[in-house]
Amino acid sequence: MLKALLDLAPRALTLLPPEEAHEVTLRALELGAFPAAGRDDASLAVRFAGMSLPNPVGIAAGFDKDGRVPDAILQLGCGFAEIGTVTPVPQSGNPKPRVFRLVRDRAVINRLGFNNGGHAAALQRLKRRTRSGVVGVNIGANKDATDRVADYASGVDTFYDVASYFTINISSPNTPGLRDLQDPAALRDLLVRITATRASQIARGKPRRPIVVKIAPDIAEGSLQDVLAELVSHDIDGIAVSNTTLSRRGVDDENAKQTGGLSGRPLFHRSTVMLARVHEAVGERLPLIGIGGIDSGAAALAKIEAGATLVQLYTGLIYEGAGLIGRIKQELAAAVRRHGASSLADLVGRRAKEWAAKPLES
DSSP states (O other), rough: OHHHHHHHHHHTTTTTHHHHHHHHHHHHHTTOOOOOOOOOOOGEEETTTTTEESSSSOOOSSTTTSSSSSSHHTTTTTSSEEEEEOSOOBBBOOEEEEOOGGGGGGGEEOOOOOOBHHHHHHHHHHHTOOOEEEEEEOOOOTOSSSSSHHHHHHHHHHHTTSSEEEEOOOTTTTTTTTOOOOOOOHHHHHHHHHHHHOOOOOOOOTTOEEEEEEOOOSSSSHHHHHHHHHHHTTTOOOEEEOOOOOOTOOOSSGGGGSSSSEEEGHHHHHHHHHHHHHHHOOOOOOOOEEESOOOOOHHHHHHHHHHEEEEEEEHHHHHHHOOHHHHHHHHHHHHHHHTTSSSSGGGTTTTTHHHHTSSOOO
16 A cells, blocks of 8 residues: 555646645655655665765755765665755745746756755754764855855865765756856866865865766767866765756657756756766776666666666656655666676676777766
8 A cells, every 4th residue: 555655646746836736745754754664685785984984875966955865765775865955055046937847758947956954954964964874965155256266165064974975966957157167277176176175184084075077968079088187186085967958859848948957867967978978088097876767777786887876866756656666676776687697796787898889978
């Protein structure tokens, strides 16, 4: 009966406007309305940037912007959680409506604009956590910041004692000028200051927290190698590929005309090709998180075979419900057995060359 209700939940929530449906979901998680997942198959255990996780499946940033439900996300069966994007000062984001479902395309367009309650509120919630597990903090800059790099450094300082890792979000299309930080010169300045902030924490006797940089799927093909060269040459620990896209290729829903970042199934091909190209370029020097269009076990497996060590989903949950997490883990465990592998790590990147050779637009 409970499984049937969970399977019906996505259809019921589509009767509400997208942001209201999201709030209902968060409140349900806060109330413990979802059942706890069982123990994971041992073959799914992974290591990422020195961290041990029971499985590679997480929910992408944007779902829990303010750190309200990281423990509930872990209880759902995710191997890790990521809160944010959180900015130093609270901000309301862009005017509503700002989230649009593209039901025919199994996609969403959002132009939220880093709406969140700020560092202080999220920090207090994370300090009250009661469950062990990996929880990352995705940090960003306020829209009106005069020194955006300082906002990122502030995020590292503020959350250093409660974050398992940091994701540096420089790839959202919904804060004007933010993606300019992916320009190699600007990126270099950002990475120098971020890693220096971490070094100052380590100098105080604190542990080394991994830093992941999240990039856009829309980086020009001729610029990608320059961006990756900066990432590899600095002391970061992973790359998340990718954020939402501005492309509308292959999308025909009436909401496709809305401005903002596109996520969901239409992003799968582009983000997976980008992921594979990044894997081919950086090899084993930096592990990758695969994001974009994961709405099935097969899609998650494709990301791993294209080079991802971890995967994150969000839009797929809107259309498939929380049961998607368990189905993905079942498919991944079955794939390990099919290939006679000892663990999921053996499948990472096995089809990267094939994916990297594909055009970005399918």
